[in-house]
Structures are given as C-alpha cells and as structure tokens.
Amino acid sequence: MIEFLQQLINGISLGAIYALIALGYTMVYGVLRFINFAHSDVFMLGAFVGYYAVKKLGVPVGGLAGGLLVLCLAMSICAIVGILIERLAYRPLRSRPTLSVLITAIGVSLLLQNLGQSVFGANPKAFPRLFPETNLHLGQLSITSNQLLVIAVSLVLLAGLHFIVHRTKTGTAMRALSFNATASSLVGINNDRIISFTFGLGSALAGAGGILYAMNYPSIDPLMGTMPGLKAFVAAVLGGVGSLPGAALGGLLIGLIETFVAGTGWSTYRDAVAFAILILILLLRPAGLLGKSRSDKV
Amino acid sequence: MNSTRAKPCPLLHLDNVTIRFGGLTAVSSVSASLGDNELTGLIGPNGAGKTTVFNMITGVYAPTEGAIHFQNKSVTGLKPFAITERGIARTFQNIRLFSSLSVFDNVRVAFHLHVTQNTAHSLTRGPKFRAEERDITDQTRALLDIFQLTRVQDEPAKSLPYGDQRRLEIVRALATRPKLLLLDEPAAGMNPAEKVELMKLIRFIREKFQLSILLVEHDMKVVMGICERIHVLEYGRKIAEGTPAEIRQHPAVVAAYLGKEITH
Amino acid sequence: MLPRSQIVLLISLITAGIISASSSRIDDYILDVILGIGINIILAVSLNLINGFTGQFSLGHAGFMAVGAYAAGTLTTGPGKVWFDASGASPALLFPFVLFAGGLTAAVVGLAVGAPSLRLKGDYLAIVTLGFGEIIKVILQNIEWLGGSRGMVGIPSYTSFFWCFGAAAVTIYAAWALVNSTLGRGFLAVADDEIAAEAMGLNTTRYKIIAFVTGAFFAGIAGGLYAHLKGYISPAGFDFNKSIEIVVMVILGGMGRHVGVVIAVVLLTVLSEKLRDFGDKRMIVYSALLILLMLTRPQGLFTWKPARKAITG
Numbered sequence: 123m124i125e126f127l128q129q130l131i132n133g134i135s136l137g138a139i140y141a142l143i144a145l146g147y148t149m150v151y152g153v154l155r156f157i158n159f160a161h162s163d164v165f166m167l168g169a170f171v172g173y174y175a176v177k178k179l180g181v182p183v184g185g186l187a188g189g190l191l192v193l194c195l196a197m198s199i200c201a202i203v204g205i206l207i208e209r210l211a212y213r214p215l216r217s218r219p220t221l222s223v224l225i226t227a228i229g230v231s232l233l234l235q236n237l238g239q240s241v242f243g244a245n246p247k248a249f250p251r252l253f254p255e256t257n258l259h260l261g262q263l264s265i266t267s268n269q270l271l272v273i274a275v276s277l278v279l280l281a282g283l284h285f286i287v288h289r290t291k292t293g294t295a296m297r298a299l300s301f302n303a304t305a306s307s308l309v310g311i312n313n314d315r316i317i318s319f320t321f322g323l324g325s326a327l328a329g330a331g332g333i334l335y336a337m338n339y340p341s342i343d344p345l346m347g348t349m350p351g352l353k354a355f356v357a358a359v360l361g362g363v364g365s366l367p368g369a370a371l372g373g374l375l376i377g378l379i380e381t382f383v384a385g386t387g388w389s390t391y392r393d394a395v396a397f398a399i400l401i402l403i404l405l406l407r408p409a410g411l412l413g414k415s416r417s418d419k420v
Numbered sequence: 421m422n423s424t425r426a427k428p429c430p431l432l433h434l435d436n437v438t439i440r441f442g443g444l445t446a447v448s449s450v451s452a453s454l455g456d457n458e459l460t461g462l463i464g465p466n467g468a469g470k471t472t473v474f475n476m477i478t479g480v481y482a483p484t485e486g487a488i489h490f491q492n493k494s495v496t497g498l499k500p501f502a503i504t505e506r507g508i509a510r511t512f513q514n515i516r517l518f519s520s521l522s523v524f525d526n527v528r529v530a531f532h533l534h535v536t537q538n539t540a541h542s543l544t545r546g547p548k549f550r551a552e553e554r555d556i557t558d559q560t561r562a563l564l565d566i567f568q569l570t571r572v573q574d575e576p577a578k579s580l581p582y583g584d585q586r587r588l589e590i591v592r593a594l595a596t597r598p599k600l601l602l603l604d605e606p607a608a609g610m611n612p613a614e615k616v617e618l619m620k621l622i623r624f625i626r627e628k629f630q631l632s633i634l635l636v637e638h639d640m641k642v643v644m645g646i647c648e649r650i651h652v653l654e655y656g657r658k659i660a661e662g663t664p665a666e667i668r669q670h671p672a673v674v675a676a677y678l679g680k681e682i683t684h
Numbered sequence: 685m686l687p688r689s690q691i692v693l694l695i696s697l698i699t700a701g702i703i704s705a706s707s708s709r710i711d712d713y714i715l716d717v718i719l720g721i722g723i724n725i726i727l728a729v730s731l732n733l734i735n736g737f738t739g740q741f742s743l744g745h746a747g748f749m750a751v752g753a754y755a756a757g758t759l760t761t762g763p764g765k766v767w768f769d770a771s772g773a774s775p776a777l778l779f780p781f782v783l784f785a786g787g788l789t790a791a792v793v794g795l796a797v798g799a800p801s802l803r804l805k806g807d808y809l810a811i812v813t814l815g816f817g818e819i820i821k822v823i824l825q826n827i828e829w830l831g832g833s834r835g836m837v838g839i840p841s842y843t844s845f846f847w848c849f850g851a852a853a854v855t856i857y858a859a860w861a862l863v864n865s866t867l868g869r870g871f872l873a874v875a876d877d878e879i880a881a882e883a884m885g886l887n888t889t890r891y892k893i894i895a896f897v898t899g900a901f902f903a904g905i906a907g908g909l910y911a912h913l914k915g916y917i918s919p920a921g922f923d924f925n926k927s928i929e930i931v932v933m934v935i936l937g938g939m940g941r942h943v944g945v946v947i948a949v950v951l952l953t954v955l956s957e958k959l960r961d962f963g964d965k966r967m968i969v970y971s972a973l974l975i976l977l978m979l980t981r982p983q984g985l986f987t988w989k990p991a992r993k994a995i996t997g
C-alpha cells in the first residue's frame with residue numbers, strides 16, 4: 123500500500139510534466155494540424171536556460187524568488203524561440219502538404235539537438251538546485267519538496283492557461299482558429315498573430331516543463347528532450363489531439379503508467395510502453411479519450 | 421418492407437437509406453430503384469444530400485440505417501474499392517484526378533481490375549505480363565481517342581483545362597468498365613456550348629458502353645434534356661420521382677425550387 | 685528475349701562480379717566507404733518505394749534494417765551458427781541465403797507493423813512507424829541471447845563488393861519493375877489521392893502493405909550486409925537517427941525518383957564520411973540541409989523532369 127502510494131505520487135509529479143509538454147503539442151496541432159517535432163527540443167532548451175541562468179548569469183537560487191525567476195526566464199526565452207521557429211521554418215510552408223511541414227519540423231528538432239551538442243557540449247551536466255529542498259515524511263511515505271513544487275507549479279500554469287484560453291479575447295480567437303481557420307480569418311481574426319501566440323504559449327509551457335523535469339533528475343543533456351517529448355506526444359494523442367483537458371489527462375495517465383511499469387520487473391520496457399499505448403490508441407480510438415472524431419467530407 | 425426481389429430486377433436499389441453525421445440527418449429514409457441502361461437524374465437544392473447519396477452508394481460512407489443492393493446483392497457497408505469491383509464507378513463533385521500522374525496513366529491505372537498479373541509477375545516480366553501491359557496500354561489509347569484526349573495524354577492531369585479534367589474523370593471511371601456510372605455535377609463550371617457537348621457525350625456513353633447513368637446536376641436544362649427519370653431530394657428526404665414532364669409539374673418540387681427556374 | 689530492364693540487371697551483376705574479383709586492390713578504407721554506399725542505396729531505394737512512390741511516410745526503416753541484421757547475424761554468429769556449420773557448404777555460398785533469411789524476417793516484421801499502422805495517414809503514420817522502430821530497438825536490447833544492449837560481436841566479414849552491389853542492383857531493379865507495372869501505377873495512385881484510388885477499385889490497404897513489406901524486405905537485406913561488413917551490431921546503431929538519415933537521402937534525391945535518390949545516397953555518404961571527424965557538425969549539416977531543402981526545393985535536389993513518363997517493358 124505504501125509502495126503504491128509512493129508510486130502514485132512519483133507518477134503524478136512525472137505526469138504533470140508530461141502534461142505541460144503535451145499541451146504544447148495539442149495547441150499547435152489545434153491551430154496548424156501538424157505535429158511539432160521540435161517541441162521536445164524547446165523543452166530541452168528550457169532546462170539549459172535554467173542551467174546557464176544559474177551558472178553564468180549567477181541568478182541567486184536556493185530561495186523561492188530566485189527559483190521562480192529562473193522559471194520565468196526559461197519560459198520567456200522558450201516562448202521567443204518557439205515563435206521564431208514558427209516564423210522562420212513553418213510559416214513559409216503554410217500552404218504546403220502536412221508532410222513537408224513534418225519533415226521540416228524533424229529537421230528543426232535535429233538542428234536544435236545538434237546545435238545544443240556543439241554549443242552546450244554533449245556531456246550531461248548536473249542541474250543546480252533552484253529551490254530549497256527537503257524530504258517530507260508521512261509515515262513511511264517520502265515526498266520530496268521538488269515533487270510537490272512540480273505539482274503546484276503545474277497546477278498554477280494549467281489554471282493560467284485555462285484562463286487565457288477561455289477568458290481572454292486572444293484565447294477565444296485561438297479556439298475559433300482551431301475550429302475553422304477560414305471562418306476565423308473571415309471574422310477578422312489575424313490568424314498569423316494567433317498562431318505566433320499559440321507557439322509562444324506552448325513553448326513557454328515546454329520551457330517550464332524543462333525546468334521542472336531537470337529539477338527532479340540529476341543531469342541534463344542536449345538529447346534529453348527526445349524521450350519525454352515523445353511520451354508527451356503520446357499523452358496528447360491519448361487525451362485526444364486538440365483537446366486541452368485531454369492533454370492534461372493524457373500526461374497524467376502516461377506518467378502514472380510509466381512509473382508503475384518501471385516499478386515492476388518490466389522496467390527495461392518502460393520506454394516501449396508509451397509507444398505501445400500510442401499504437402493501441404491510434405488503432406482503437408484515434409480521436410483519443412476526450413477528443414472528437416471528424417469524418418472528412420468528400 | 422417488401423423484399424428487393426419483388427421489384428422487376430433493378431440494377432440498383434436503395435431501401436430506406438438514412439445517414440446521420442452527429443446530430444445532422446443528411447439523408448433520411450430514401451428509397452429508389454434504377455434499371456439497366458437507364459439515364460436517371462438526382463436533383464435537389466444545395467445541401468439536399470445528393471453527394472451524400474453518391475457517397476453511400478460508393479461506400480465512402482456506410483448508411484446509418486437501410487440497405488443498398490446492386491444487381492440483387494447487398495453492397496451495404498462494403499469498402500469503396502469492393503463496390504467499384506462490382507461495377508459502380510463515379511466522378512467527384514470537386515474533381516479528384518490523380519493530379520500528378522499523366523492523363524494516360526490516370527486512365528491506365530483504372531484498368532487494373534481487368535488484369536491477372538500479381539506482384540511476382542511485375543518482377544519477372546514474362547511474355548504474358550508484357551502482353552497484358554501492352555493490352556491495357558492499347559485499350560487506354562483507344563479510350564482516350566474516343567474522348568479526344570490523345571493530344572494531351574502525356575501532360576500531368578492537373579495541367580488540363582477544367583472541362584477536360586471533368587471529361588478525363590469520366591473516362592477514368594469508364595476504364596473500370598462499370599455497369600452503373602455516377603456523375604456528380606459534370607456540367608459545373610462549363611459554358612453553354614460545353615454543356616450541349618456534355619449532354620451529347622452522356623447519351624453517347626450510355627449507348628456505346630451499355631450502362632446506366634445516375635446524374636446529379638443543378639443545370640435543369642441538362643437534367644430535363646437527357647434524363648428519363650428524375651428523383652428529387654430536399655433536406656435529405658425524397659420529395660418526388662417521375663419523368664421530366666411530371667417533375668416539372670410536381671407541386672412539392674415547384675415549392676422546393678420556389679423562385680427558381682425549373683421549366684425549360 | 686529478355687526485356688531490356690533485365691539485360692541491364694544482368695550486366696550490372698556481371699560488372700559487380702568483375703569489380704569484386706579485383707577488389708583486393710582497392711584501399712581498405714575506400715572499399716569500406718564504397719560498400720557503405722551500396723548498403724545505403726538499398727536502404728534509400730527501398731524506403732523510396734514506401735515514402736516516395738506510395739506516399740506513406742515511414743520513420744522506422746532502421747528498425748527493419750535491425751531485424752535483418754540480427755536475423756542474418758544469428759545465422760552466421762549467433763545460435764543459428766550450428767546449422768550454418770553443419771551444412772558443410774562454403775560460407776560464400778550460404779551468404780545469399782543468410783541475406784535472404786534476414787530480408788524475409790524483416791518482411792514478416794514489416795507485415796506485422798504495417799498491417800495495423802497503414803490505416804493511419806500522414807504524420808500519424810510517421811510517428812507510429814517511429815514508435816515501432818523504437819520498440820524493435822528496445823526488444824532487441826532485451827534479448828540476452830542476441831547480446832542485449834551490448835550487441836553482437838565477431839560477425840564474419842562475408843559482405844563482398846559483389847554481394848553488396850549485386851543486392852543493390854536487384855533492389856533498384858525490383859523497385860523499378862514494381863513501379864512500372866499495373867501494380868506500381870496503383871502505388872502512384874494511392875500516393876496521389878487515396879479516395880480517388882479507392883473509387884477506381886484499388887484496395888489501397890493492400891497496395892500500401894505490398895510497398896511496405898517489400899521495402900522492409902530490402903531493408904532487412906541491407907541489415908544483413910551491414911552486419912557482415914562491420915562485424916559488430918548493436919540495437920543503438922539502428923535508432924531514430926539512422927532512420928532519419930535514410931529519409932534525408934530519399935528527400936534530397938526527390939521522393940519517387942530512382943536516379944535522384946541514388947545520386948543523393950552517394951553524395952550524402954561521401955559527405956558524411958568527410959564530416960566524420962567533426963562529430964556532431966555532421967548532423968548539424970544534415971538537419972540544416974533538410975530544412976533548407978523543404979523551404980526551397982521540396983521536390984528534391986535531383987529532379988529535373990516534371991512528371992514520370994509512361995514506360996512499358
């Protein structure tokens with residue numbers, strides 16, 4: 123039972139991070155209908171921004187304010203990078219087939235990874251301590267303060283996102299755009315601006331995810347984005363691509379499943395499990411848990 | 421419901437066919453029969469469900485309720501390719517040619533139903549394989565000749581003018597050797613002279629290839645001019661059926677087309 | 685009288701044999717690079733059948749290469765060596781059968797992967813094939829008698845110039861022959877417009893699976909050649925990056941082109957040899973190339989004809 127609760131908490135804190143990344147996939151898919159492969163590398167970038175902010179810029183950490191400052195910095199820089207990627211690489215291809223954009227996105231992803239390897243170095247780096255760390259003990263249950271922080275920060279960000287999407291004009295425009303791009307431009311929405319905004323928003327969440335992920339894992343490296351990125355993508359599909367609550371739910375589920383699988387004798391298969399889920403969901407219920415299925419008109 | 425066999429051997433029979441998309445009932449309980457070698461029209465205002473009826477007959481959508489029989493065998497819920505194999509071919513309202521393939525290959529690809537070769541034959545390329553390839557090449561050429569497309573046979577399909585693309589789509593459908601041909605607004609975008617040509621062409625196709633044609637068309641001149649029977653849809657329901665003369669007088673049809681020209 | 689295509693194939697095979705007989709005079713390093721080109725040609729041409737001609741974007745080709753490499757390696761080095769030795773025949777004679785077995789195993793895996801996934805389209809198919817590629821890798825890492833993640837070592841060097849380029853010639857011939865037939869026109873139709881293809885009576889699923897399985901088969905052959913060229917294989921060598929490398933070759937050459945893809949393979953293989961000392965710079969060049977290409981010349985670098993001409997024979 124204790125074992126189970128322990129895994130549950132580990133799973134939720136991992137799942138919260140997947141949820142943050144998954145939201146970016148889902149939002150971009152919503153407005154542009156393609157899988158932004160480079161999203162996972164923006165996540166990686168978030169972690170490195172945090173690293174350099176502490177090591178090179180000397181942002182004082184250890185207290186709450188310093189850590190939050192690093193978090194905001196990572197989110198802002200990732201947002202800018204996300205917007206730039208869309209501007210430079212994806213926008214010129216807007217009218218091309220999805221596959222061209224997908225291939226370009228793979229290219230951008232590889233470029234970021236390999237630029238990362240040559241700029242940051244390929245060796246793993248120890249991630250600095252951003253926040254004061256303690257272990258809370260509830261009976262035999264052990265929770266790190268970082269785990270709680272991850273969950274808290276994710277909840278705050280999710281609430282913020284919900285507010286932006288449902289309570290602001292830009293958010294309404296975003297929803298209109300993902301519902302029907304032609305119609306939204308007809309009612310005077312500047313689609314280009316909204317798409318930029320969406321990339322910025324998604325990338326900021328990925329940046330936050332990068333920091334939170336790095337806090338709970340000992341080291342960071344330029345290829346660290348690939349696996350969490352793919353799993354978050356699976357989470358987005360599981361929840362139903364295009365659905366924000368779906369992405370959050372999917373992230374949580376994938377985090378839990380992975381943690382429980384890792385706790386069994388099958389731990390070497392933990393990375394394969396996400397793919398198995400992806401394949402199953404696409405074959406059995408391609409619309410995902412909370413997504414709506416559409417049939418193409420002929 | 422009475423059984424299909426009771427009818428005098430229709431080629432195609434729709435039995436209370438209904439389809440819903442979410443909350444929208446696009447086609448509601450439509451029944452209709454088509455005989456051999458008939459030229460039938462299917463008309464109705466925009467959004468009446470005409471294309472959707474085509475999509476159900478050709479297996480693009482499976483009807484939510486009801487059954488479709490072709491040559492007295494159920495084709496309800498079959499995949500589109502299986503229905504084409506049985507002898508129903510179609511054109512699309514928004515032309516769907518293989519746009520990057522040549523005009524020639526657009527037609528030649530449709531002959532695949534009539535070859536016996538398999539993957540191994542493609543690799544070994546024996547005399548029989550080559551004879552068969554030559555055979556369908558000749559047949560393609562002959563077909564393109566009949567429809568005066570030989571001149572452009574090496575052009576990619578997307579480079580053809582609009583009218584030629586519509587014609588090519590019909591030729592491609594004919595290459596599958598259908599017994600029933602469904603044409604979805606073949607006259608759309610044509611000028612009056614081209615429309616007259618098209619009417620001749622449709623009559624010619626029926627005679628030459630001995631098949632039935634079901635025609636969706638907004639141009640009443642065309643429909644009334646060539647169809648022997650006409651079915652009318654409105655809001656997914658069938659409101660009338662009869663000869664052009666009967667349809668012209670039919671009060672429900674006149675009401676549906678209120679303010680629009682249906683007499684010619 | 686053989687058709688012209690088969691005469692060309694025959695001449696290519698004889699030429700490969702002649703060059704192979706005197707290959708000992710070629711510098712070892714250069715020969716290694718040349719054989720690498722041959723293997724990459726097989727990989728790119730076979731992937732082109734799937735991604736280019738049939739329009740089904742697969743990102744898991746390295747997985748099938750891995751299956752072929754391990755299956756072939758099992759026969760000559762792993763547990764299958766018992767039969768290999770017991771047969772008493774010379775290894776040079778058995779090698780083509782080993783390659784064939786590798787190809788066949790990859791084809792079976794290809795069928796198992798393709799049958800469910802090919803129902804998906806576009807980027808979903810891409811990501812599912814990527815997933816399958818990774819699963820294959822993870823499974824191989826977990827099979828102890830195949831060496832686990834340490835890999836398989838001590839594989840004999842049976843890959844000669846003849847087998848490598850003979851197989852490449854057969855692959856090119858097969859891809860050409862399939863495409864230039866009624867079957868192959870079906871591939872092109874499926875790539876162009878699936879709904880129209882179905883309406884023409886093409887069982888699109890069947891066509892996609894044929895292309896996919898054939899592609900997997902040749903990727904398996906390439907894997908067998910690779911294993912017996914390098915003498916060492918490990919699951920990590922057949923990862924996502926390897927798949928991407930093959931994809932880049934196909935895209936650079938122009939999807940759905942034979943000659944362009946072969947040129948692209950030669951160019952990229954030589955280029956990446958030149959860049960080998962630069963480590964990650966190599967992948968920077970690869971990825972930048974990919975982005976630039978999609979932005980400026982999505983039809984590929986080596987495409988000069990606007991459309992395919994009809995060929996028979």
Ligand SMILES: Nc1ncnc2c1ncn2[C@@H]1O[C@H](COP(=O)(O)OP(=O)(O)OP(=O)(O)O)[C@@H](O)[C@H]1O
Pocket residue numbers: 417418419420441444446464465466467468469470471472473513
């Ligand atoms: N795949 C689909 N999903 C949802 N609704 C659909 C779908 N296909 C058709 N419809 C709806 O069904 C109704 C009938 O459409 P259909 O295209 O059959 O009309 P139509 O009679 O062919 O009209 P037109 O003359 O404009 O071509 C329309 O309201 C359309 O929006």
Ligand SMILES: [Mg+2]
Pocket residue numbers: 470471472513
């Ligand atoms: Mg219509």
